[in-house]
Amino acid sequence: GGQHYKTHYQHWDLVHNTRMGYFEGQATRYLTRWRKKDGLQDLNKALHYINKMMELAVISGKATRELYGESRIAAEIERFRIANQLDPEEAAAIADIAMWQSIVDLTSARAMVVALIHQEEAKADAKPVPLTEENHHAEREVT
Numbered sequence: 212g213g214q215h216y217k218t219h220y221q222h223w224d225l226v227h228n229t230r231m232g233y234f235e236g237q238a239t240r241y242l243t244r245w246r247k248k249d250g251l252q253d254l255n256k257a258l259h260y261i262n263k264m265m266e267l268a269v270i271s272g273k274a275t276r277e278l279y280g281e282s283r284i285a286a287e288i289e290r291f292r293i294a295n296q297l298d299p300e301e302a303a304a305i306a307d308i309a310m311w312q313s314i315v316d317l318t319s320a321r322a323m324v325v326a327l328i329h330q331e332e333a334k335a336d337a338k339p340v341p342l343t344e345e346n347h348h349a350e351r352e353v354t
Contacts, residue, residue, distance in 0.1 A: 220294035229284045229309050234264045239305045242324065243295060251331045254324060261321045265314060274314040284310050300327065 222243050226236040238260035245253035268274045278284075288309060292302035300323055307320035 218294050220291050222291075225287060225291045225309075228287045231309055234260050234267070235308050235311070238264065238308050238320075242301055242305055242308070243297065245327075251328065251335070254328045254331060258321065258324045258328065261308065261317060261324060264308075264311075265317045265321070268314055268317065276312055278310055278312050281310055
């Protein structure tokens with residue numbers, strides 16, 4: 212694997228230890244690595260998997276699910292958050308995905324990922340304009 216996987220607690224270990232399903236594992240994978248690998252593209256992939264989970268929950272008529280061992284799963288996610296230096300928002304979204312019991316949990320995770328996407332898009336839009344002969348007298352925004 213690449214440098215984005217170099218931790219003592221890797222994502223696949225989290226998936227195994229918490230018994231995540233395929234969609235949960237993929238969504239949390241992209242959410243875990245986005246800062247270290249493919250940025251906005253990974254956030255959009257995470258969102259895609261969350262949307263698919265929500266769609267499948269509605270189609271199947273199973274907008275809720277039973278979850279056992281929530282405290283054990285929460286402890287694993289916290290251990291993973293620390294080992295991978297995740298922001299609290301990312302860890303909260305990962306927890307909502309890994310431990311979802313209703314569509315409300317998935318909606319919450321989706322909202323957090325969408326907020327991260329908007330933040331990253333705003334950063335991309337705010338890149339400084341290169342100084343050229345034509346604009347060197349223009350007023351600059353102080354940041």
